[in-house]
Amino acid sequence: MQQKSLIAIGFEGSANKIGVGIIKHDVNGIATVLANVREGFLPRLTAKHHRENVLHLIKEALKEAKISKTEIDCICFTKGPGMGAPLNSVAVVARTVSLLWKIPIIAVNHCIGHIEMGRMITGAKNPIVLYVSGGNTQVIAYADKRYRIFGETIDIAVGNCLDRFARIIKLPNEPAPGYNIEQYAKHGKNYFDLPYVVKGMDVSFSGILSHIEVLTKNLIMSKPELTEQEVLNLKRDLCFSLQETMFSMLIEITERAMAHVESKEVLIVGGVGCNGRLQEMMGKMVEQRGGFLYATDERFCIDNGVMIAQAGLMAFKFGTRTDMNDTWCTQRYRTDDVFCTWRE
Missing domain, CATH: 3.30.420.40 (ATPase, nucleotide binding domain)
Structure with missing residues (x-):
């Protein structure tokens, strides 16, 4: 059991949405979403949009979470996969915030963020x-x-x-x-x-x-x-x-x-996972197999900063730290490239 509650702020900017999320894990490991703010824009202008909006989203997230920057234990950002220009624009902000606030930084796989957010929200164990x-x-x-x-x-x-x-x-x-x-x-x-x-x-x-x-x-x-x-x-x-x-x-x-x-569990994640017809069709198949379907709504299935904070904080709790020299981004970051220290 961890010694104290931990708080992470996450930056997601792999595509046409910029999101900043804050999550808290209490001493028993129970997660609580403190803030989840984001904005979207046209793909061709995404990088410029992210640079112009990320700072006010940080302020908005801190205000919504009712915390100060001194209470944050780690900075988490999307390393990839995604669109190169927006990924890099948000990574620059995350590195800058980490250096200014003197807080460790954690690079997160975008796909893993979706999965860990889905598991946390729905309670799915091993779907x-x-x-x-x-x-x-x-x-x-x-x-x-x-x-x-x-x-x-x-x-x-x-x-x-x-x-x-x-x-x-x-x-x-x-x-x-x-x-x-x-x-x-x-x-x-x-x-x-x-x-x-x-x-x-x-x-x-x-x-x-x-x-x-x-x-x-x-x-x-x-x-x-x-x-x-x-x-x-x-x-x-x-x-x-x-x-x-x-x-x-x-x-x-x-x-x-x-x-x-x-397996008896299916978890749908990602933006298309919000689709009601997909959930309905999948639910019927899973029910026929005697299983359980887990899905989330648009707050958490669409790209968001809190999913990056969740995945990053889980890795942080098990000793992961990203060296500043390794905080570059890649559009080719495979889901199976990640060694999941936090999973049994």
Whole structure:
């Protein structure tokens, strides 16, 4: 048992959102989220946006947590994977804060942050993890101090596919392209056949995207005589078809991983994990296997600083410290590269 309560501040800036989170572990190891603030922006202007907003988010997080900087035990930041420019802009801030406040710094894997946040919020013990976001699609299980990747996308991520299709059918970016597709899909009635590409434990989405783009042109763009309502109905059907196909692929490889390791738990993390239809479909599969599904809402499944603080603080408690010379970022930081000192 640790001697005193510990507090960590986390900086997440791997993509188009900048987040600052603060978490506290009491003497019994019970975690409490003290602050979780973030802002998002257009991808092409992300690095500049992060630099301009991170300082006021630090102040906002400290105010929300009702603590001072002197109470913080470690600074945690996203080392990767992610977009190079925003990763580096936030890492510079984390290094500067660490030096100014004279507090140890911990480099965190973005994917591990999602997993540890999900485990903490839901109480899942040792689940099969489906990690689905704009930049990542992986099925993961823990063994021997590492999160092992059982399957993943061999081209684009599921979230990237959804975002790109949203642009094809001209859905807005706000509040998020994937969210808007989900809302359209709820009203879809007709299913269009799309490529279903599962190769062993891996999946492929680029062919689906190419196919549905051509289908959209043939059904909508080449037919100016369609009414506004007819166009809306077709878009809804296409969104419905895309979700059903891709989510079925993800559930197939997740179920195979469950069977392989004889697990009864599934945890969905990452931004796409907020999708209600994905949770519904996965829940039915897990229920049929006599298991339990764990998922979080948009506060914690979308990129946030508190997930970085949580993963970093767990490593900190087991002696991890990052040398300032090792606080560089990388877009190629694999989930299974991390030695998880804190896991049994």
